[in-house]
Amino acid sequence: MEYKSTTNNMQATTIKLKSRPVGLPNANDFEITPTTLPPLRPGEVLLETKYVSVDPYLRGKMSGTKIPRFEIGSPINSKIIAKVAASNSPDFTEGDYVSHYLDWSTYQIANGAGLENVDPAQAALTAYLGVLGVTGLSAYFALTDIGQPKAGETLVVSGAAGAVGSIAGQIGKLMGCRVIGIVGTDEKMDLIKSKFGFDEAINYRTCGDIKAAIARACPEGVDIYFDNVGGPIADRVIENINTYGRVIACGAISNYNDVDREKSFSLLPMVVYKFLRIQGFLIADYRPRFPEGIQKLQTWLSEGKLTYSETIIKGFDKLPDAFIGLFSGQNEGKMIVEV
Ligand SMILES: NC(=O)c1ccc[n+]([C@@H]2O[C@H](COP(=O)([O-])OP(=O)(O)OC[C@H]3O[C@@H](n4cnc5c(N)ncnc54)[C@H](OP(=O)(O)O)[C@@H]3O)[C@@H](O)[C@H]2O)c1
Numbered sequence: 001m002e003y004k005s006t007t008n009n010m011q012a013t014t015i016k017l018k019s020r021p022v023g024l025p026n027a028n029d030f031e032i033t034p035t036t037l038p039p040l041r042p043g044e045v046l047l048e049t050k051y052v053s054v055d056p057y058l059r060g061k062m063s064g065t066k067i068p069r070f071e072i073g074s075p076i077n078s079k080i081i082a083k084v085a086a087s088n089s090p091d092f093t094e095g096d097y098v099s100h101y102l103d104w105s106t107y108q109i110a111n112g113a114g115l116e117n118v119d120p121a122q123a124a125l126t127a128y129l130g131v132l133g134v135t136g137l138s139a140y141f142a143l144t145d146i147g148q149p150k151a152g153e154t155l156v157v158s159g160a161a162g163a164v165g166s167i168a169g170q171i172g173k174l175m176g177c178r179v180i181g182i183v184g185t186d187e188k189m190d191l192i193k194s195k196f197g198f199d200e201a202i203n204y205r206t207c208g209d210i211k212a213a214i215a216r217a218c219p220e221g222v223d224i225y226f227d228n229v230g231g232p233i234a235d236r237v238i239e240n241i242n243t244y245g246r247v248i249a250c251g252a253i254s255n256y257n258d259v260d261r262e263k264s265f266s267l268l269p270m271v272v273y274k275f276l277r278i279q280g281f282l283i284a285d286y287r288p289r290f291p292e293g294i295q296k297l298q299t300w301l302s303e304g305k306l307t308y309s310e311t312i313i314k315g316f317d318k319l320p321d322a323f324i325g326l327f328s329g330q331n332e333g334k335m336i337v338e339v
Pocket residue numbers: 055056057134135138159160161162163164165182183184185188228229233249250251252253254255281282283284326327328329330331332333334335
């Protein structure tokens with residue numbers, strides 16, 4: 001094959017971690033810098049970034065609590081959809097779309113390892129970062145494996161208008177549950193009921209006593225709690241949980257920017273006397289079962305039983321703002337930046 005060296009002195013823009021955030025991250029924790037790409041070598045591909053997944057877990061990698069952490073002065077990295085702009089690899093053709101954990105860079109060179117082809121004819125490219133990606137798969141596996149939903153049970157989902165929560169709630173409905181969502185705005189209350197079919201919605205910012213609001217929305221108690229936020233909201237839901245209830249600990253975004261250790265009352269006595277199961281969930285643990293999950297989600301999508309929302313922000317340099325916006329609920333559904 002003919003080798004290309006199109007990247008001679010090619011310029012890209014890269015976003016690096018400048019400092020470890022303390023509390024809520026801010027723009028100064030990031031550095032947007034020009035980089036020069038080396039020539040493309042045999043076996044390598046030049047990737048043009050198209051869509052970048054913006055996720056809460058990146059916060060832990062920035063502070064170093066989630067391993068492997070981001071190093072100061074190194075690029076931030078997350079799931080990206082990229083177009084193959086030039087290829088010296090027999091496995092990829094110019095114009096292919098691929099997905100992988102890649103650097104926050106407008107262009108980059110990859111050796112092909114781990115790159116997965118994504119087909120824009122099968123689904124919108126952004127769907128591979130959301131409903132058909134890690135967030136959809138997290139909702140599916142965490143709810144079905146840990147939540148074990150049964151028809152007629154009551155499921156409460158926090159972060160219910162977000163990427164994981166909006167899919168988890170819909171799957172709960174498909175399994176015959178009564179589903180209540182907890183969100184941070186009245187617009188999101190409307191969204192989860194009208195678009196995603198939740199039975200009830202609670203705005204945690206305006207409802208007053210959260211424990212009482214959950215009790216009103218769940219007159220028969222809570223059987224399954226899908227926790228995306230942790231903190232006091234999780235505590236108040238668990239105070240309403242039924243005997244043999246299941247708690248899916250998927251995420252705790254309300255704690256990710258904590259500087260001081262959260263003072264929380266101990267739930268353990270309740271775990272004992274209510275025979276609760278609280279189980280942690282990490283999507284990476286389910287990698288061998290991804291094809292099964294993707295097939296299930298794809299089928300529901302094509303049958304019109306599942307839908308999704310995305311917040312797509314345009315502009316590579318908006319990545320830090322989009323990430324910071326997750327902590328004040330700037331997104332409905334999956335937060336994505338279009339480059
Ligand atoms: N375990 C795993 O493998 C795994 C995989 C994917 C995601 N997760 C976790 O799942 C959770 C949701 O992730 P996602 O990607 O779907 O994000 P997301 O829900 O789309 O976005 C974050 C949402 O969290 C809510 N939020 C932010 N700060 C909050 C606070 N202090 N209290 C209550 N709600 C708050 C905001 O919505 P409101 O406007 O409603 O406040 C915001 O829109 C995160 O905790 C994430 O870390 C875990």
